[in-house]
Amino acid sequence: MSYSVELHQVGMTFGATRAVDDVTFIVEGGEFFSILGPSGCGKTTILRMIAGFLQPTEGRILIGGRDMAGLGPNQRPTAMIFQSLALFPLMPVWENIAFGLEARGASKAERRRKADELLKLIALEGFGDRMPGELSGGQRQRVAIARALAVEPQVLLLDEPLSALDLKLRQHMRAELRALQKRTGVTFIYITHDQSEALAMSDRIAVMSAGVLQQVGAPRDLYDNPATPFVATFVGETNAISGKVMAVENGIASVETGLGVLRGRAGPGVSAGQGAKLYVRPEALVPGAGGDNTLSASIERIDFEGAFALAHGRFDDGAALIASIPSTDLSSAPEIGSRASFGFASSHAVVLPDG
Amino acid sequence: MAELYRRFGGGLATVFVGLVFLWLAGMVLAPNVMMIDYALRPNLPPAQVGGPDDVYSLDNILYLAKEGVHRAIFFKTVWASAFVAFATFVVCYPLAYWLAQHATPGQLGIALLALTIPFWINEVLRTLAWYILLAFRGPLNAALLGIGIIDQPVRWYGNAGVLAGMVYAYILFMLFPIYNSIESLEKAQIEAARDLGASTWRIHWRVVMPHAKAGIATGCVFTFMLAAGSYVAPALLGAPGSRWFTEIIYNWFFEGGDWNRGAAYALVLLVLCLVVVLATLKLARVNLTDVAK
Amino acid sequence: MIRADRISRFLFGLYLAAFFVYLFAPLTIMAAATFNTSRFPTVTPWQGTTLQWFAELARDRAMWQSVWTSLVVAFFVVLISLPIGTAAALILTSLHARARGFLYALMVSPLLTPGVVIGIATLVLWRQLGVGGGVFLIVVAQTSFIICYVMLMVAARLQRFDRTQEEAALSLGASKLMVFRRILLPFLRPALIAAAFLAVLQSIENYNTTLFVRGFETPLTVFIATKVRTGLTPAVNALALIMIAMTVLGAVAYEFVRRRQAAAGARTG
Numbered sequence A: 001m002s003y004s005v006e007l008h009q010v011g012m013t014f015g016a017t018r019a020v021d022d023v024t025f026i027v028e029g030g031e032f033f034s035i036l037g038p039s040g041c042g043k044t045t046i047l048r049m050i051a052g053f054l055q056p057t058e059g060r061i062l063i064g065g066r067d068m069a070g071l072g073p074n075q076r077p078t079a080m081i082f083q084s085l086a087l088f089p090l091m092p093v094w095e096n097i098a099f100g101l102e103a104r105g106a107s108k109a110e111r112r113r114k115a116d117e118l119l120k121l122i123a124l125e126g127f128g129d130r131m132p133g134e135l136s137g138g139q140r141q142r143v144a145i146a147r148a149l150a151v152e153p154q155v156l157l158l159d160e161p162l163s164a165l166d167l168k169l170r171q172h173m174r175a176e177l178r179a180l181q182k183r184t185g186v187t188f189i190y191i192t193h194d195q196s197e198a199l200a201m202s203d204r205i206a207v208m209s210a211g212v213l214q215q216v217g218a219p220r221d222l223y224d225n226p227a228t229p230f231v232a233t234f235v236g237e238t239n240a241i242s243g244k245v246m247a248v249e250n251g252i253a254s255v256e257t258g259l260g261v262l263r264g265r266a267g268p269g270v271s272a273g274q275g276a277k278l279y280v281r282p283e284a285l286v287p288g289a290g291g292d293n294t295l296s297a298s299i300e301r302i303d304f305e306g307a308f309a310l311a312h313g314r315f316d317d318g319a320a321l322i323a324s325i326p327s328t329d330l331s332s333a334p335e336i337g338s339r340a341s342f343g344f345a346s347s348h349a350v351v352l353p354d355g
Numbered sequence B: 001m002a003e004l005y006r007r008f009g010g011g012l013a014t015v016f017v018g019l020v021f022l023w024l025a026g027m028v029l030a031p032n033v034m035m036i037d038y039a040l041r042p043n044l045p046p047a048q049v050g051g052p053d054d055v056y057s058l059d060n061i062l063y064l065a066k067e068g069v070h071r072a073i074f075f076k077t078v079w080a081s082a083f084v085a086f087a088t089f090v091v092c093y094p095l096a097y098w099l100a101q102h103a104t105p106g107q108l109g110i111a112l113l114a115l116t117i118p119f120w121i122n123e124v125l126r127t128l129a130w131y132i133l134l135a136f137r138g139p140l141n142a143a144l145l146g147i148g149i150i151d152q153p154v155r156w157y158g159n160a161g162v163l164a165g166m167v168y169a170y171i172l173f174m175l176f177p178i179y180n181s182i183e184s185l186e187k188a189q190i191e192a193a194r195d196l197g198a199s200t201w202r203i204h205w206r207v208v209m210p211h212a213k214a215g216i217a218t219g220c221v222f223t224f225m226l227a228a229g230s231y232v233a234p235a236l237l238g239a240p241g242s243r244w245f246t247e248i249i250y251n252w253f254f255e256g257g258d259w260n261r262g263a264a265y266a267l268v269l270l271v272l273c274l275v276v277v278l279a280t281l282k283l284a285r286v287n288l289t290d291v292a293k
Numbered sequence C: 001m002i003r004a005d006r007i008s009r010f011l012f013g014l015y016l017a018a019f020f021v022y023l024f025a026p027l028t029i030m031a032a033a034t035f036n037t038s039r040f041p042t043v044t045p046w047q048g049t050t051l052q053w054f055a056e057l058a059r060d061r062a063m064w065q066s067v068w069t070s071l072v073v074a075f076f077v078v079l080i081s082l083p084i085g086t087a088a089a090l091i092l093t094s095l096h097a098r099a100r101g102f103l104y105a106l107m108v109s110p111l112l113t114p115g116v117v118i119g120i121a122t123l124v125l126w127r128q129l130g131v132g133g134g135v136f137l138i139v140v141a142q143t144s145f146i147i148c149y150v151m152l153m154v155a156a157r158l159q160r161f162d163r164t165q166e167e168a169a170l171s172l173g174a175s176k177l178m179v180f181r182r183i184l185l186p187f188l189r190p191a192l193i194a195a196a197f198l199a200v201l202q203s204i205e206n207y208n209t210t211l212f213v214r215g216f217e218t219p220l221t222v223f224i225a226t227k228v229r230t231g232l233t234p235a236v237n238a239l240a241l242i243m244i245a246m247t248v249l250g251a252v253a254y255e256f257v258r259r260r261q262a263a264a265g266a267r268t269g
Helices: A043-051 A093-097 A099-103 A108-121 A137-149 A167-184 A195-201 A219-224 A229-234 A327-332 B002-040 B059-066 B068-101 B105-120 B123-133 B139-147 B159-183 B187-195 B200-211 B213-228 B232-237 B245-254 B259-283 C002-033 C052-059 C061-093 C097-112 C115-128 C135-158 C164-171 C176-205 C208-213 C220-230 C234-268
Strands: A005-014 A017-027 A032-036 A058-063 A078-081 A155-159 A187-192 A204-209 A212-217 A239-249 A252-257 A260-266 A275-280 A293-304 A308-315 A320-326 A339-344 A349-353
Touching: A005 A043, A017 A043, A017 A058, A017 A204, A017 A212, A032 A043, A032 A195, A043 A058, A043 A078, A043 A155, A043 A187, A078 A137, A078 C164, A093 A099, A093 A108, A093 A137, A099 A108, A099 A137, A099 C176, A108 A137, A137 A167, A167 A195, A187 A195, A195 A219, A204 A219, A204 A229, A212 A219, A212 A229, A229 A239, A229 A275, A229 A349, A239 A260, A239 A320, A252 A275, A260 A275, A260 A293, A308 A327, A320 A327, B002 B059, B002 B259, B002 C061, B002 C097, B002 C115, B002 C135, B002 C176, B059 B068, B059 B259, B068 B105, B068 B159, B068 B213, B068 B245, B068 B259, B068 C002, B105 B159, B105 C002, B105 C234, B123 B139, B123 B159, B123 B232, B123 C002, B123 C220, B123 C234, B159 B200, B159 B213, B159 B232, B159 C002, B187 B200, B200 B213, B213 B259, B232 B245, B232 C220, B245 B259, B245 C115, B245 C208, B259 C097, B259 C115, C002 C234, C052 C234, C061 C097, C061 C135, C061 C176, C061 C220, C097 C135, C115 C135, C115 C208, C135 C176, C135 C208, C164 C176, C176 C220, C176 C234, C208 C220, C220 C234
Parallel strands: A032 A187, A032 A204, A078 A155, A155 A187, A260 A349
Antiparallel strands: A005 A017, A005 A058, A204 A212, A239 A252, A239 A275, A252 A260, A275 A349, A293 A308, A293 A339, A308 A320
16 A cells, blocks of 8 residues: 555745645545645645645645655655656656666666566557657656656655646546556545546545635535535536525525525535525526426526536526536527526535635 | 755755855955055065065055056057947947848848857957058058059058957957847837938937947947957057057066056056946946846 | 938948958958968968968977967866856856845956956966966966856856756655756756857967966967067968868857757757
8 A cells, every 4th residue: 555645734834925824634545636726726835845845834744654844855755747747858768767766776777677667558668769859748748657657656746747738638648647546556646726637537635725725525525515615616617696594404504595595405614694605506407497496597698518508697686697408408498588497406505604 | 045055955055155166266356356455565575575665555556647658558548448349339330230120031140150250260360360461561551552542551550450450359249239139129110210200310319229228338348348458459460659558567567577566557457447347337227147148 | 212222222232341351351361371472471462372381380399389288278277167157157046136146246257357457366366375377377367257158158058947857856766966967967068068169269269368377388379479579470370270260160060069959959848
């Protein structure tokens, strides 16, 4: 089993900027763990602290149970894949891959053998003597991965490595990375601002905003049970309807909104009398009245996306509506410019306090 | 400094700091400090060094002010160097402007190559070439006599020779800074000025030159400094009547045997150059960082 | 209007022609004079075509001695100025803006100091330490300002260095020494080669500084300048011609390497 990574009350201050504030989470050994958030949320700072490029101003970082304080990046059982890949442009591919072994004093024959082995793993046999500049984007990507894996790290740190690729290649590389992680059993910590990437690949995800950890959970868990308004709106599309909590009963909160009283599952910290928002996913909205709650809105446009269509509209209080309709049910879709009703089950909505 | 140690580790960083310290302290600062020390002390026989007469004074520098011939040569060197800078500017500006604004890429490539080749060649050799060209029975006089412009050979060695040789030697130091600064001027600005009816002179005076101010200042400053500190051109192309300040300094060291006065004169030359360089750059608002390019 | 345009075009053409004649005529005449039998180097009158001056040059022991002196000096200048110039550039790029300004001014100050002053300052300092002019002092004096050129060339290349390469190497377990040796130095190599080339050229061509610290040595430039006083023959032109040919060849090779590097850089960058 690969090493776990623990962060305990980690904080980082650059001059007057508080980049990371009191972050605690534990990444299990062998887990594919993502840190998700918009740019500037502190996720890259966390990764660089784990890698050893930065020393946290507060808190402790443990890898495999060992405190990493004072250890440089070259003394940690981690390897990192950079956003720019940072292949060494003046070395042939095989020397790039075997660089970490060279640092460990392996003989040239040993290095060459190991490089060839890894080239086979990433399906680039025979490319060892090319220069990085002669490879395509996807090939360079794979070389960067092989170079990091060559040192047999306990923990692999990935800093948005797919962001430079086009969509098709990115989707392909997602699957490849995921498979590689399963096969090697190495702990992956993956940084991204792309929520669909994080949802598709990860065992668990930590969501960050403005230096603060918002929630840690499995993708499904984050999607269904967001703990904060930020998570509810950042992970996946959602409709947010403002109101005031009237009552909480059996875990269901009733919210007085400009569109009438709506009910949804009470999130953490919800109590009667609070200002709150009710969040309901586009796919939970079913055209026509039905379910426990009914909403109506004027439909402004319908975007056909293939497997489903997205209806965009506006509620009476001016807030935006977005509803997704499976392509198989397009006959039930409302007309553009008409008023339409949507129903949803209370169990498909979440109520979270403002702030 | 902390960043240096973090980046390279204690061993390498210490080596770097040590090497640079050796250079700046041992090869730049210490020699200049010692030169100032020399300049301020009297020239004494070895027995009296450190004795009661070995005191700091400005006598060596004041000597330059009192000695009429040396003072005249000093001022001549100053204004002649300024004139060299001006002449070099006049020679280079049209070409720099043309290269930066009008030349096709092909013309530009050839011209830059043609310009650089002579300047890869040793300054002494370039001056020697002028020495041969300007000889009394040399090719220039022969050509001019042949065309009939003159009917007596001209003695070119002297002020004319020194000027021609110096302008020649420093063309590139003037041309490239001006070229670089004119290159960043948008063609549209010149065309706009022309549309408004500005004459060619006015366009250059009011649009191009102000834009190229930094480059012109850099070129002039370098040319002035190189000219004032030059020894080859006056030594080879000069005449007894056209002595240069550097020749006086040389004589104090290797003929007059008074190193203290020589050091004092060298100090005056250094201060002159630094003042002119820094004042001009300040006036033209040029940063030292840009000069070095 | 069109007439005026034509006239100004004609005048500019005349200026261009004059400029390039000014640029090349002296060098051409100096080169041509090598092949004239006249004892004083000139092309007027042409007394007969000969190669005798090359033979005479080859027999000149003093000349060979001065070539040797210049080469020895240039070798040590490169040996010292390359590491120091590189270290200076690395320190400069690792400093914060405020400290950098002052250090930078100090580092480029030798370029703003007249060459004769550098020679004199070096001479008086070392006399105090009991060392007189000679090869050692020539090397010291030349190095003190040639380092500036090396520093500027290395610093220019460093600006294009992607620091994440250093981080990548560290994260793969490399020591800081290995990062320097395997990542940074190979990246700087083209700049170092160019700087070495420039340093050799600067060292061999230097006259103003060398003149004051040469002691009893006669490097090439001093040899040539002295010949002008003591009896110039076309043998010196032959020497000049050979030096020019070598310099131009070197310059072309330098330019060729630089362009190839630039092309390679564009491909991988």
